[in-house]
Amino acid sequence: MKIFSNIGKTICNLILLLVFFFPFYWMLSTAFKTLGETMTFPPALFPANPQWENFLHVIEVIPFGHYLINSCITTIAVVVLQMFTTIPAAYAFSQYDFKGKPLLFGLTLITMMIPAQLVFMPLFILFSQFNMINTYASLILPFAGSAFGIFLLRQRFNQVPKELLEAARLDKASELKIIWKIFLPLSRPVLVTLALLTFIGKWNDYFWPLVLTTNDTVRTLPMGIVTMTNAESGTPYHLLMAGNVLISIPIIVIYLFAHKHIIKAFTYMGDK
């Protein structure tokens, strides 16, 4: 019986692997094909002649450097700002008792349930009234806070033993120092995960730059790559995929460095 259950498990794992891995593989494989190869039927699993110059081509066809800089600025700004806002908010929700705390926390959580498609119009109008369309601020400010981040960090902060906080207060530590020296070091896996999720979300974001920009000034890589579809010769799938591979590289590199923390954050939250 055990053998059957093991075989079942392996098959399930293989199917899952295929579901998640195949699109990624398809992007990688297409990125090395020629335009002709992307059109053949049945589709070829492997490129006959890997086209390394596709990548070079992407960088030449669009102002890749410009988009890259915009992507870096907006993504890093959002990650940093979110840390600045979520950490104190999560600490307050976790450690202080104040009037209306349950209501405020509830409201914070509710914002997670409102789809972006509902708020983009009011936001667009707001930013355009402030003449902020096509500025970095319009891409950064809507993401300066994160309900999910507050929730995740608060959960971690709640697990920090009360005595540690009390010991620190008896040691005359200021609240900022308590956060910095005791709570944050204990929450490192959660912080890394949060930063990474924010990074990925913002780095890959296509919707908001599409809504809040009307020209190329602050547009980011995902939008930049799509501008190639405007070429008269039809959609150059091989170049789009090469562009996507380039966009994915930073995320993969960061994940490789941080995956231990991420697994820790989601599997084992206790610290002795």
Place this chain on the structure above:
Amino acid sequence: MSEIVLKDVTKTYDKRNTVIQNLDLRIEDGSFTVLVGPSGCGKSTILRMIAGLEPLTAGEMLIDGKVVNEVKPGDRDIAMVFQNYALYPTMTVKGNIEFGLINNKIPKKEREHRITEICETVGLAEYLDRKPAQLSGGQRQRVALARAMVKNPKVFLMDEPLSNLDAKLRGQMRSELIDLHRKLSATFVYVTHDQTEAMSMATNVVLLDRGVIQQADTPFEVYQKPANVFTAQFIGSPTMNLFCRKDVAPYLTAQLPEKVHKIGFRPSRALPVADGEQPQNSLTVSGKVLTRELMGSEIIYRLLSPFGIITFKTFNEEELAPDSSVTLSIDRHSMHLFDSDGQRVEE
């Protein structure tokens, strides 16, 4: 001077649950005061109020004659050792000890000097770079102590600091704490539910039940002259035998004051009587030995008497076999007398 005074202190949680009501307590300067009592008696709450970790609902708290109700924990010149040590897990031993000093803006040179000195005292010198997770229970306990000592506080607060240690280490740490108190001559306030700990370490014992002080005195007095039935039964191991006067009257040859309602006596004061002997001015009763526990230097017996089970103990004497018959006698002067309210009857 570091006398702690609680004046008419009340502590209520959630506006309903009153843990401590109108408590008055004076903890003398330089004393080793142990707050002892069963779980939920409010002893930890009192300690936490002294530390400033719990605000007072009503009343005043004075340290050194100054009202400290609004003074932050870090500004009270106190140090606290927690039950589970509360060491900062991400800092090294040195970091843990140094944290309070840095926050108090002690210069680096002075810090180094104090840390070296303290760590030699408590035997931590070689563990300075380790993290708490890499230490044994006893070592963590020492770090917690060192962290408190290094601040040179006027008052040490300890919340059951030995309860996580094994019996042998606990005994050893107990002696070390007594030594430490002598050396530092600071005020120690120590919370425990273990009466042995209280009796062995304290210069003053404050016995609490349901937020009310039952007796506050030296351990000797608390043991010799328990103020009420609760104290009599809480302090002493095995616990004091306690019977209603009317139940034991037929076996009593002593004259007792009118208002005596209950009679108590320590297990060590119930002495086996030799055959033919007829003690006077005492309580004398015969019964059958139910159980026998050999504790080393002493043997504890349970005896089934006509008015209930009596616990008694003998020292280095011949063993009594279970089921054998024994006559016990309790001298009039070994009896503790209580009135119908459970208060001690003074003679």
